[in-house]
Amino acid sequence: MKIYDATLAPNPRRLRIFVAEKGLNIPNEQVDIFAGKNRTPEFLKKNPAGGLPVLELDDGTCIAESVAIARYLEALNPEPNLFGRNPREQADIEMWSRRMELSLFGPIGRAFQNTNPMFATRIKQFQDYGAAQLETAKRQLEWLDGQLASKEFIAGSRYTMADIHALTAIIFGQQTLDLRLDPALKNLTRWHQSVSGRPSAKA
């Protein structure tokens, strides 16, 4: 199997962190998204939506969508567990994962797309909307700080996929939008240091 990847992009990053946590060694092929190589007819055959990452299986099947790929890899390699071990745990981790995707990952992604010069020729940008989405993300980080007062990780007492979504969103915000974590948000800071200190964070 092979993963089509792009170092700087956030969705491939969440999968790379996941793969690193699992200790898996999967061959990786870079796709030059700056040069639009993910929109060539050849690549669109692998993923008609043109997104990354894509997992190509040995039988040629291509699975897109980072979370679908991660869940597949967890089915093949259950430990260390990141999606949950029983129905309730799986539901809770999924709930928190989606909250992180909807409240952090999404707004930061839209802030980037609407304000960064790289996307000026790709979409019609709304600078005000982008700025507002960044503010939304910052409010959500304040909310997250409150949530982390009573637990060590986002979905509970252990590190899970929910932490990976949030960390990836923050990394992307820091790299592209000069997002800074307010040191006054003590629980968020504690959590961030913990998840950033894991070897997987550098994936």
Place this chain on the structure above:
Amino acid sequence: MKLYEFTQAPNPRRVRIFLAEKGINVPTEQVNLASADNRKPEFVKRNPMGTLPVLELDDGTNLAESVAICRYFEELQPEPNLLGRDAKERAVIEMWQRRMELEVLMMTAGSFRNTSDFFKGRIPQVKEYGEICKNAAIKRLEWLNTELANREFIAGNRYTIADITGLVGIDFGRTTQIRIQPEQTNLQRWYNAVSSRPSAKA
């Protein structure tokens, strides 16, 4: 167990259809979005994000996020299967489910949120962005029509959660006049099939 929901909203509908397909009966309670009851302290205690649907479990704890709720019910009652039976099937179904969320439902919702009177005053609306969402949704329907030429349902040859998301996403497009076009015969065929299932009326 109780499901907090609102009849006209899309995400609760996804869970209602899912439960109907499973033949599972869960008591429901309406939370009035029009009067913003989902933003009042009583409900926010249940779901700090203030969104619907929310499933209150028998132990009194609350589970939010429609797909998390669906997944929970599938674990409790695997058949009829809607999320996949093995690792690869689950991955393919999840991939398509997410594509329906990102490319269809989020676009029809973005169109509604930014142009409808319902959301005026509730969120800062950007009408032009709403138009872009609408056009994106329309393009996605063209794409979906092409995809459905070679298979019966969205994720393959049987009905799955991806069809539920697609159906709800497309139906929600009606709120801003996003419609399946007469020449999109594959999409229309699929739509007739999924919308005539009893669960579509849930």
